[in-house]
Amino acid sequence: MAEVLVYVDHVDGAVRKPTLELLTLARRVGEPVAVALGGGAGDTAATLAEHGAVKVLTHEAAEYADYLVVPKVDALQAAVAAVSPAAVLVPSSAEGKEIAARLALRLGSGVITDAVDLEAGDEGPVATQSVFAAAFTTKSRVSKGTPVITVKPNSAAVEAAPAAGAVEALSVTFSAAATGTKVTSRTPRESTGRPELTEAAIVVSGGRGVNGAENFAIIEALADSLGAAVGASRAAVDAGWYPHTNQVGQTGKSVSPQLYIASGISGAIQHRAGMQTSKTIVAINKDAEAPIFELVDYGVVGDLFDVVPQLTEEVKTRKG
């Protein structure tokens, strides 16, 4: 069976969930071979093996942290040369997409970004994309070279599928371009203790209707009662009420949780672009005409300052 390379997104050896989802999808098209780079790369092997990686190619070097993107492209290119895979899968983060695109160009291949599903096809893997703010679903494939495809978080279930996960050192020679863009400093984001926005099963978001940074506490309280991540509309972010890293939408994160709760958000097309594929959508808005209500499974027309705290209390009571 053909091998499929899976680029591993990890933080010091802790594998992030979207990579485990990729291993599920990779098994539909071939045998997953994982590529883990940078500090802690070797520590990823056990988790990757549990989820179906037959092999884990690792390479640690300071370049991955000290320079932007290109060293990772060099390494993936070396992995492709070593394995001749049927496809390369990369998580759809901003960096993942840049890595994938540059790799595809070097391989003389096409690139597909932001796939939400992947199937084996007669002429190679077929990717499903959700486009035009999720108004259309397309099926596409790469027609030249080794398909390079990036996949959005929450596109597949994480499945355990024990495999050998044999660790092999990957040999990488960095290109002249590798040291072109220096990372002169890095400030890690402080953890809130809440789930990662793009990976969360439930997202609770607030918009302009929340009306002030201090009021986001009621959104956070609801999120915490449900074990959810907190999101925000761009209006709330631009007003400085919540960090940009929590923005949901076209220029923020795109989320696809089981449940999305929007409070005080009108539902502009750019916001919808980032949340329309959520499985269940709930909105609280005092304007019955707000476009968000076109999307909802359940909507409450009302003041969020009444509805949200009452909901939070009720969730807490029911959870005991």
Add this chain to the structure above:
Amino acid sequence: MSLRIVVTVKYVPDATGDRHFADDLTVDRDDVDGLLSELDEYAVEQALQISENSDDDVEVTVLTVGPVDAKDALRKALSMGADKAIHVEDDDLHGTDAIGTSLVLAKAVEKAGYDLVVSGMASTDGTMGVVPALLAERLGVPQVTLLSEVSVEGGVVKGRRDGDSATEQLEASLPAVVSVTDQSGEARYPSFKGIMAAKKKPVQSWDLSDLDIDEDEVGLENAYTVVESATERPARTAGTIVKDEGEGGKQLAEFLAGQKFI
């Protein structure tokens, strides 16, 4: 010293319109009004600010690859304050994918001459966010992408990139490709004077032969990716909507419990 900046700007269908696909599964550009991709306004803005903050002699050229109407996008950028424009236009470009688009842009940028390329973070139609990285790869220059802050001084570009897990400060020597996010600062509105001045600014048109690109390197037939189908997402079935009369939160909790979320 002089600094040549090329800003890549895309002409896209208005996202608030009813966008859909044509029979050949490319974007139907006739049915919805086009405009300068809003995210490229941020690129024009940052290029103009770099120019205004520089002691050097700076020239800002805006570049688009697109159909006849894409001139509108160039006019908008010129009225914001760019100095001149280049329009790459050729019937054989119809249906070009990201790999092909980056080839055309790279050839055009090289022909124009550049020290710095400034792009948007993503287009508002394809929304891939890959063209700046592809351009850097093709041009063999550093990519300094997804910046929320950018500055150029003494032949070095610096910027801040807000990533998923960290904020990074980046630095590279020119020539380089930069892309900026919508966090980089509001784009200016064209002034009346700017709009009048734009009418007199030069817009050059190049076709594939001007760029030494073969017709079999671009276009739908030669794309590296194939769209096999595009289907409209079924409208969501109308949900339940209740008016809060004091019990809205409890009713919502009941719904969530029924769906096994609580």
